[in-house]
Amino acid sequence: MIENKNCMKVKSFKLSALAAGVAVVAGTFAASASAETTFESDSGWKAGFNGHIPIFAVLGNYDDPTDEDSFTITTGFNPATLQTNIYAPMQNGLEVSGHFQMNADIAPGDANANFRSRVSEIAVAGDFGQVNIGKGFGIFGVPAIGDNGSALGVGLIGGPDQVAATAGRIGNGYFYANFTPRVMYTSNNLGGLQFKVGVFSPSKVDGVADAEYSTPRIEGNVVYTADMFSLWSSAFTQDVDSKTGTFDDYTMSGVDFGGSVSLGNLNVRGNYSMTSGTGNGVFAARLDPNEEDASQWYVETTYGFNRTTLGVSYGEGEDDINSSANDTDLTMVFARYAATDALTLMAEYTTLGTEGGQGEYDAFIVGAQLTF
Template sequence: MMKNNKLTTTTLRVLTASCLLALANVSHAEIALGGNNGWEFSSDGSINGFLVNESSDSVPDNTVGGNISGEDSTRVRTGLLPAVLGFNIRSPMIDGIRGNARIGLYPQIQNAGTKNQFGSQIDLREAFFKVEGNFGEVLVGRALNLFQGKNLLTDMTLFGVGVQGGVNGGGTTLGRIGYGYIYANFNAQMRYTTPNMNGLQFSGSIVDPSQIKGDVAATETDMPAFEGELSYASTIGTNKIQGWVNGLWQEASFATGGDVSARGLALGGQLVMDNGLEFLVSGYTGQALGSTLMLDTDSLDSAGEERDNDGFIAQAAYTMGSTKFGLSYGESNADETDADRASGKRHISKQSSTTAGVYHDMNKWLKLVGEYTRAENEWYGDGSNQKADVISVGAFFLW
């Protein structure tokens, strides 16, 4: 569990929420080189920085969970997306198949709340190859997981700050991680994706399993995790639509005997209209998912029972010229178990946030961002709550 209801530096290091699909939307150009034999090399990436001011209530006494620091602070830091430098290799087409490989490096710009830290944090989030052909696509390596991946990628705070989380961490901010979805994260996996069938696609992956943790931990994993996603994207006239549903299942066992299972279902839909309006709704439900970091922190109570989790996002935006104005609300909920009620501690019940943001493209390589977020945590028991106001301004350099 998180000590004093704050995200530790180690926990924040897990929160680097960028990925290949996100960067495909962010990056407006590639630096590409070709060879006479048909091989291609390219690089893409981005760097961002934000000035973030947070005014926060203190953490209520005798509470467990929550991602608001309880500190008033001003930071210069990376937002929800870290910086990235991606290297891509593309093979020639041989016998109807083509290979692609990617390695992505993801640093942050800030120190972990100290003046003297020699080298900011860097994460190797992507290291995979894909084989493509008429049969579809096979991916092997470390990549963004399917379960709740699109919930993350369609969140407008992806290009901002959202909820800050721990103010002295070396990782990224939270955005809506724990406030509308749970962090999908990057894992070792083997994934198959069907060909695009008039906008309809299915992906299924075998994923390196995780220990399922909370007040106790199920550490033995004799089976992999399984994730799948069915998605659809199309146009209605000049309007764009997409929808998706994805799921997760995994079991783990206690060293002393007995097992637990984590399972989840997530879905969403988005409409982008030619008049500049954009609407999004996404949500999730399941058990032993955790409130913020999937499977790794508060998935189980002290008796080893799975906690139930659910949440959603509702988002609207309007784009006028090169400027997008967005407003969104999200919340994540965790049920209280019998063991939680008997513990004498007040456990987290709901984490919610409202974000208003302005995202302006100065040109193809420079994006300016301003956001205001009101975050709120609520606990079971006497109805204790905590609020924070987060104001951020920053910019992206993209290539």
């Protein structure tokens, strides 16, 4: 027999793979952590589901590829998400669970292309810590992605024809961890200190048939959390080799440093990343045997009172591959209001600046998110 527990805020069931990782290192969100519907069988198996549905109306003025105004209704940085969690009864001191996540963007014309699974993994926890096996969120850059502005908002928009999830502060504040098959170890909390390390399927450069990837990507981070502040650092490395010598073998790598401080209702956080051989946005963004350097950084301030959070953030991305042609800066001003424990109303103003003026835009955004 399976009983519907309909438990509220059950700690053992996390919001989602992304939101859980963010919540651990980032502190507070404008919306509450949500309720979850759970079921439990007589034999001790448990199942639960949760997720969120974000909807935004975006009015933007874009300079590239043409000077035009555009209106669209879409998801933000996070697509609509349904997370399913299965927990086996504890045996031999081991807590074994399975996690499966489905995601969907809602912009016009994207229903088939962007309904997908970003998480499908097994987690094994015990006195030793936790091991995750399967596809899930990465390690490098994860603490930085916990900013309030992009975690619940829109951030960087690809242009007037944006049809998928937006980019938050990717390339204008942090490097994107992405969802990749991996084996990852997470330590127990050691007096506020916790670390992760993992081996990942290497990311491949699109359209480069001569490249080979004989070793995994290695990622790791360390986070120290106290009552009023959190500090973190993460790093990664991945080799890209040529099978026939058409380009020099090279290494993609990166390191970041960041932290957050909370003083009452005021929170300030920032992050600085340096990458080599991959650009300032995502793994294997290009063939880069010269290992050009890139960097990303942001600073964010939020203030919360009653059920409202106000915030402003600024960040930049710099990439040496084409001199300053790829340098950008992103400013976000945002407000969140928790109308109920499940429904958050949001407003955002975002503006992107570029070194050459191409691709600049400003956008006014209003939206809502149901978190369940």
